[in-house]
Amino acid sequence: MTLTPEQRIELHGFNNLTKSLSFNMYDICYTRTTEERDSYIHYIDEQYNADRLTKILSKVTEMIGAHILNIAKQDYVPQGSSVTILVSEGPVDEAPKEAFEESPGPITGNVVAHLDKSHITVHTYPEYHPDAGISTFRADIDVSTCGEISPLKALNYLIHSFETDVMVIDYRVRGFTRDVTGHKLFIDHDINSIQNYIPDEVQRLYDMIDVNVYQENIFHTKCKLRQFNLDNYLFGHKKEELPPEEQLEITKKLKTEMEEIFYGKNITY
Template identity: 50%
Template sequence: MKNKIKLYGFNNLTKSLCFNIFDVCYTMSEQDQKEYVEYIDEQYNSERLTNILLNVSDMIGAKVLHVSKQDYEPQGASATVLIAENNFHGSETLAHLDKSHIAVHTYPECHPVSSLATFRVDIDVSTCGEISPLNTLNYLISSFDSDIITMDYRIRGFTRDIDGNKLFMDHTISSIRDYINKETLEKYESVDFNMPECNLFHTRMMIKNINLNNYLLHTDENELSEETRLQIINSIKREMEEIFWGEIKKK
């Protein structure tokens, strides 16, 4: 924050960022589906996810207290980092007074009755005090291939200024998009559903341009007929729009 508020004691505000990404793929066979899930499972294993979380911890100036990670069968991975944002006089016990966490989970899956496969990542960053997890958004977006991104930001609790007045917000925000760089925003359609009176902000983003080759495995779009290309693109768009709006489109 540019202008820090003088507080009485601790900053007791809790700031939570829920960051969800979806990556869509069109598979031409069951073998393609299997290979896509295996590729994603390997690309985003618990080791890499942990490194992403450690970078996030470093970006918000947090001290890592504990790391837990796990890969799952048949697919998926999780990682959790317990952090402390202040370390008063080097005391680990006091540092636990403001402990927070960062967690990530992956969900690679195939559509049971179509050629679509979807990879989902959920990241939760919860901090206490003056540091906002919104400052990590550009890094998180760049760490994944994201067709759809949904984000929730919530500030809970209250703190007091030096005169004892309650403060339910300690920084200015009108939209989560304010924290995303212009180059990234230009690539996505985006919409806000905000409740500023509740300190609750929600943003959805969907990729604008579909390069079909980015959604195919072992197949070049030039090998396909124009009719087939159009059918695949329409299927991908339909999948994205349903995820983006959170509702099933009528056929």
């Protein structure tokens, strides 16, 4: 929904609402040997090192119209990376009308707006099961903004920036601002689901569940890939190299891993 100038609320001072997007992505892989596991973790560390993550977050900053004040980044031993970007403030009255529009947002390009007292962070966590051969890569991204624009505008780009089997997405509006009469506003835009900001072509790829607390302005969406091709989850070999019974066993382990992450609980068969 795009607001006309007549529909926009005149505020008392700056818009103090904080909008926070937390995006957790998971990449699942099966590594048969210790050597394959170590190679997978090395591949992930190279694919999502601090320099590349900085480029991704810098693009997010550009898309939501902010300006970088400071970047802190670090690659860790034995694995993992972190990046934190502090972005600058700007005048609210220059924010565009389309800041309130429900849409997936661009994959590239700009959404012109100004933000205030905002930050963007990412942390990566390569992990593995000690016995089952499962290796999992998790990236946690947080985009926190003040003002009129929502960080959900960057969600489409973030989804396309990572190889994602399972996504867990949280969006929350915190605090309050005031109109010119002093009346408190605890949210300044209409939203009923994070799915409004995920393109249709992406939604067709995933099973999705919403758990929303509307009265608290808390929105939660979980996504799991619908189609499963074992070749996409084997690191270092192809499924035709494995006997059928091993293919079935590996498939069961991988699907169990994804379902446990998706539902947030251990599954016992």
